[in-house]
Amino acid sequence: MVNYIWAVMAIGGIIYAMINGTMDEVNKAIFQSADDAVVLAISLISVMVFWLGITKIAEAAGLLNGLVKLAKPFIARLFPDIPKDHPAMGYILSNLTANFFGLGNAATPMGIKAMEEMKKLSNSPKASRSMITFLAVNTSSLTLIPTTVLAVRMKYESQSPTEIVSATLLASIISFIGAILIDRIFYEIRRRKERHI
Amino acid sequence: MSLLTTASIWIIPCLILVVLAIATAKRLPTYELFVDGGKEGISLAISILPFLLGMLVSISILRASGALDALIGLITPVLSFIGMPADIVPLALVRPISGTAALGMTTELIATHGPDSFIGRLASVLQGSTDTTFYVLTVYFGAVGIRKMGDALKVGLLADVIGIMASIIVVTIIFGA
Numbered sequence: 450m451v452n453y454i455w456a457v458m459a460i461g462g463i464i465y466a467m468i469n470g471t472m473d474e475v476n477k478a479i480f481q482s483a484d485d486a487v488v489l490a491i492s493l494i495s496v497m498v499f500w501l502g503i504t505k506i507a508e509a510a511g512l513l514n515g516l517v518k519l520a521k522p523f524i525a526r527l528f529p530d531i532p533k534d535h536p537a538m539g540y541i542l543s544n545l546t547a548n549f550f551g552l553g554n555a556a557t558p559m560g561i562k563a564m565e566e567m568k569k570l571s572n573s574p575k576a577s578r579s580m581i582t583f584l585a586v587n588t589s590s591l592t593l594i595p596t597t598v599l600a601v602r603m604k605y606e607s608q609s610p611t612e613i614v615s616a617t618l619l620a621s622i623i624s625f626i627g628a629i630l631i632d633r634i635f636y637e638i639r640r641r642k643e644r645h646i
Numbered sequence: 647m648s649l650l651t652t653a654s655i656w657i658i659p660c661l662i663l664v665v666l667a668i669a670t671a672k673r674l675p676t677y678e679l680f681v682d683g684g685k686e687g688i689s690l691a692i693s694i695l696p697f698l699l700g701m702l703v704s705i706s707i708l709r710a711s712g713a714l715d716a717l718i719g720l721i722t723p724v725l726s727f728i729g730m731p732a733d734i735v736p737l738a739l740v741r742p743i744s745g746t747a748a749l750g751m752t753t754e755l756i757a758t759h760g761p762d763s764f765i766g767r768l769a770s771v772l773q774g775s776t777d778t779t780f781y782v783l784t785v786y787f788g789a790v791g792i793r794k795m796g797d798a799l800k801v802g803l804l805a806d807v808i809g810i811m812a813s814i815i816v817v818t819i820i821f822g823a
Contacts, residue, residue: 451783451795451799454799455700455701455704456704458704458705458707458708459703459704459707459708461708461713462704462707462708462709462710462711462713462714463707463711465711465712465713465716466707466710466711466712466713469711469712469713469716471710471711471712474710474711474712475707475710475711477710478706478707478709478710479703479706479707481706482699482702482703482705482706483699483702483703485702485706486695486698486699486702486703487695487699489698489702490691490692490694490695490698490699491691493691493694494687494688494691494692496687496691497684497686497687497688497690497691498684498685498687498688499684499687500687501683501684501686501687501690502679502680502681502682502683502684502687503661503662503665503680503683504683505679505680505682505683505684506665506666506669506674506676506679506680506683507665507669508683509669509674509679510665510668510669510672510674511672512665512668550654550657551654551657552657552658555658557785558687558690560782560786561690561785561786561789561790564786564787564789564790564792565789565790567790568790568791568792574791574792574793574794575792575793575794575796576787576792576794576795576796576797576798580787580792580796580798581796581797581798581801584782584783584786584798584801584802585798585801585802585805587777587782587786588742588776588777588778588779588782588783588802588805588806589776589777589805589806589808589809590775590776590777592774592775594653594654594657595770595773595774595775596654597749597773597774598752598770598773598774599654601749601752601753601756601761601770602756602761602766602770605756605757605760605761605766606761607761607762607766608761608762609762610761612762612767613767613770613771613774615820616767616771616813616816616817616820616821617770617771617774617775619812619816619820620771620772620775620809620812620813620816620817621774621775621776621809621812623808623809623812623816624775624776624805624806624808624809624812627804627805627808627809627812628801628802628805628808631801631804631805631808632797632801635797635800635801636797639796639797
């Protein structure tokens, strides 16, 4: 599916540019965005090195395990495929916690570590059940402090930049629950299909 | 400065303080652990590059050609017909695909309508309560070499739809239209 989406975006764009006469813009955009991607990946290095370093210390100090113990009943039910004391749990939780407090750049390295651990469990090039669940809850992003939005609101002199915090939290709780439900429905559909084969 | 804005500034330094203090109290080799953990970060960031570059180029072709705007122009009347505020439709459509484009649109909406207007608040909540699903999937699956994403994209995009609807409803109820 990703292959199709990726190709269709490019093919569709190029054909549209032929008709619309925007080939010049497209030509520039291709190499501009390739440059942007390199800059983005390079800037990710600093974030990754820093947060993976801190995470390693937190892990050795037993802080990740502490986090897992705290949320165990909830998280074990959400990811039934992951053994209870597996390191994946710690990374999943620190990813969700980082997102919750608006530490977007800390969330990415921890999320990738979580994916690595889940891949060790499934040992397959296909997305596992827990990976899909993890990405569903991750992209629905339960948020208490929407850092970027607060900065923009302050810049444009909002009377109360933080007034949207409760609304954001509520909306993200709804989409978080929705994501879990949708994930479960798709899992059931997959399971039934497999049974028929 | 309200409590939450202060918290968003204090939280990272305090987190580092807590981690280092506890690790030091447990007599762990903190600096060595940091360096050891951080090492992975370099190769990880580089290994994501091709995935990121491929996705960003394809999206930028769609945007630069004007096809994305045309598509949004086609969908906007349909969505505003079923009750979605027309100003917010482009942001809602772009949010899962491109993080930079979405942030640009949010900033523009807040600048034009004012941060304390209905549209300004809605854009804020929408931006804060959803994520760039395409980016997250590209980076996370790319980093660990997953080729078959299964239902992940469908699930992620459907969750975005719920997030967008929830934002509209919640903002309407809390602040009024």
